[in-house]
């Protein structure tokens with residue numbers, strides 16, 4: 001699966017309202033200040049890679065953005081919402097618009113790929129009828145099939161997901177996420193626990209969604225070669241702040257390794 005790798009034109013995205021604006025974000029855990037007042041903005045329609053040493057706070061940052069971890073302080077504006085001030089109901093609606101891809105995909109193993117993907121519509125179309133493949137309205141089923149086709153798995157739709165490979169399961173999870181019709185995707189190491197080739201296919205698929213569907217992506221990856229191949233911009237987290245912010249076309253592996261060396265020495 002080859003995603004086109006040319007970056008989007010700068011006109012348009014340079015003037016558009018940011019899809020995400022973070023200002024002075026902090027998060028403390030007992031005895032440790034993990035995020036220490038970090039600020040950045042993301043233009044829409046771009047793939048941004050988030051890198052940093054183990055324990056630097058990448059997952060905490062991603063979770064704070066949708067308040068799966070509550071920020072200790074600061075401001076988050078995403079998709080036009082003041083995230084920190086959303087009511088519980090507003091937060092549920094907001095989360096339905098953000099597609100999240102985890103390293104562990106939490107599919108229902110005994111259900112078919114199609115049923116799992118149909119579940120992605122749940123937040124959008126509430127009600128038990130959307131749950132089961134056979135009972136879902138035809139429009140929902142058709143959309144789920146289109147999402148499976150988008151990730152290259154239309155021919156596996158009726159197989160139980162526990163009969164699929166790890167890479168195929170990750171693609172089913174991405175199809176389920178697409179059923180939410182998200183404008184923004186957060187991905188926390190979607191290429192971890194996959195073999196190199198499969199991890200590359202998953203990253204390529206995510207970049208394809210940015211290039212072809214105009215979605216915005218913030219993705220954590222520990223694989224530097226993926227960071228360099230599948231992003232437009234690289235943000236590096238160290239000491240609780242953004243310590244590197246670089247267009248990917250100006251980055252190289254040696255420079256990124258140097259960033260890690262400095263971050264560890266600091």
Ligand SMILES: Nc1ncnc2c1ncn2[C@@H]1O[C@H](COP(=O)(O)OP(=O)(O)OP(=O)(O)O)[C@@H](O)[C@H]1O
Nearest residue numbers: 029030032034052053054055056057058059060061
């Ligand atoms: N619920 C929690 N309670 C206490 N400490 C936590 C909690 N969640 C995370 N931490 C701590 O916050 C720090 C940052 O963790 P986080 O998982 O965000 O880092 P990361 O950069 O994603 O790491 P990795 O690359 O290893 O996945 C770590 O020291 C971790 O132990």
